[in-house]
Amino acid sequence: MTSTTDHRFTRIVLITIAALLSLFSLMALKPAAASAASYSVVSSSNMAKTAYHRSSSKGAVYNISHTRKISNLSSHPNTTWYATKKVTLKHGATKAVYYAVKNGAGNISGYVWHSYLSKGQAPVYLKYAKSAVAMNAKTDKVLYSKNANTPRPIASISKLMTLYLVEQKVANTGSTWDSKVTTSYSGLKRMGASSTYGGFKFNHNTYTVKQLYQAALIESSNNAAIALGQWVAGGSTPSANHHFIGMMNAQAKKWNLGHASFVSANGMEQSALRGYGYSVSGRDANMVSAKDVALIAKHLITDYPAVLSDSSRGSMRVDGQLLYNYNNLLPGRRYYDSSLKVDGLKTGFTNLAGYCFVGTGQKSGHDRLITVVLHDEDEFTETRSLMQYVYARNLI
Structure with a gap:
């Protein structure tokens, strides 16, 4: 015969399994965190190719959905970025203007918040040379x-x-x-x-x-x-x-x-x-x-x-x-x-x-x-x- 304790244990296990399956089901239905945090394009317009350089080392170059950081601006003190497109991105209730940019060598491209950029070619920055x-x-x-x-x-x-x-x-x-x-x-x-x-x-x-x-x-x-x-x-x-x-x-x-x-x-x-x-x-x-x-x-x-x-x-x-x-x-x-x-x-x-x-x-x-x-x-x-x-x- 099966004891009352065994029945209670089996019931607890079944409830736990059911709870886990329910949780996994909810997770499958819920959008991924990265997707929820991604940015959507509100508007986009081409612009004449314009030179910019970083105005702050805090920013970064992102992909269009803002889910992947391509490069930190802190790594590019001497880089001139060339903007060819103006894009308004929406994140939650917030909208912001980004520039689609590419460096002179053409091997780095993405989107940068416009306030992190200043118009004009980058001044050379020699950190160490006296x-x-x-x-x-x-x-x-x-x-x-x-x-x-x-x-x-x-x-x-x-x-x-x-x-x-x-x-x-x-x-x-x-x-x-x-x-x-x-x-x-x-x-x-x-x-x-x-x-x-x-x-x-x-x-x-x-x-x-x-x-x-x-x-x-x-x-x-x-x-x-x-x-x-x-x-x-x-x-x-x-x-x-x-x-x-x-x-x-x-x-x-x-x-x-x-x-x-x-x-x-x-x-x-x-x-x-x-x-x-x-x-x-x-x-x-x-x-x-x-x-x-x-x-x-x-x-x-x-x-x-x-x-x-x-x-x-x-x-x-x-x-x-x-x-x-x-x-x-x-x-x-x-x-x-x-x-x-x-x-x-x-x-x-x-x-x-x-x-x-x-x-x-x-x-x-x-x-x-x-x-x-x-x-x-x-x-x-x-x-x-x-x-x-x-x-x-x-x-x-």
């Missing part, structure tokens, strides 16, 4: 400026001045790219072997000018830059290096660079050079403004355009050693943008200078563009944004 400039290499016209005349430590982009003077000696004297440069000084050998300041080891007591030029430009070899400077100055010891630094400053004066002062051929600070026998009296670091850096780069590219053949190389081998180019805007690199046609020029970093970068490229039908960012934390992203800004506004 100084920056964009310059037309043909006319010297400054296309963008942020603290561009403030001298700052510039680390290894100092080597652009060194390489210019090397090019000048090869072009104007009996020296050639195959001329031999003495590299036997012990301080330079130790520098090349350093885990911090090295990169190209001096395994021989001489290298050709071209080998050291490529090591200094592509790998940013500090010892190669000093050896080249000594060669330009006509010697192979620290005293010749001191003379070369005088030549760097004389060239800056000749170009009327009012915000440029050099104390090293490679951009290392005196506190670091002291251990290798290459410190000089004066300030600790090369101090050059972003605008003057751009002018140095302009002279190098204009007078000796073959420099771009080497600066565009991703890597190469010299004396069996790999020279790696840290310019991450080159083809195949993380920040590459094929539309910018970047083919150089120089990276730099020290703790004092931060990340520095000189970029250059020339799009078809445009003059060559030179950009400089100093003491940056995101130098390639911000350089790319700066270049895109210049081209989007047809400034060059």
Whole structure:
């Protein structure tokens, strides 16, 4: 026989099952939450293609039913959005005007509440760079400026001045790219072997000018830059290096660079050079403004355009050693943008200078563009944004 307790238990189970089935049935009949929260189109009209940029970082790009967020506006500080349609959406009892937008690249599109947008192309926003400039290499016209005349430590982009003077000696004297440069000084050998300041080891007591030029430009070899400077100055010891630094400053004066002062051929600070026998009296670091850096780069590219053949190389081998180019805007690199046609020029970093970068490229039908960012934390992203800004506004 079945006990009263069993009957009660069975009844409870059946009631529970019935309640659950009823709940599931109601859920099936009720519209999905997303659907209930979706927006409906009240009206829609086409509009002439108009440029907008974000007026607030709080907004987002949504799909037409407002059920899927496509992208946050906070991720697009430099993006120009192009609106082609005005749409009124209804959500509950509330109506709001949205714009159907698409970014310039055409890979992001959707709907943005109109109050999150301001008319006009996006101003470039460089969050990290303490100084920056964009310059037309043909006319010297400054296309963008942020603290561009403030001298700052510039680390290894100092080597652009060194390489210019090397090019000048090869072009104007009996020296050639195959001329031999003495590299036997012990301080330079130790520098090349350093885990911090090295990169190209001096395994021989001489290298050709071209080998050291490529090591200094592509790998940013500090010892190669000093050896080249000594060669330009006509010697192979620290005293010749001191003379070369005088030549760097004389060239800056000749170009009327009012915000440029050099104390090293490679951009290392005196506190670091002291251990290798290459410190000089004066300030600790090369101090050059972003605008003057751009002018140095302009002279190098204009007078000796073959420099771009080497600066565009991703890597190469010299004396069996790999020279790696840290310019991450080159083809195949993380920040590459094929539309910018970047083919150089120089990276730099020290703790004092931060990340520095000189970029250059020339799009078809445009003059060559030179950009400089100093003491940056995101130098390639911000350089790319700066270049895109210049081209989007047809400034060059």
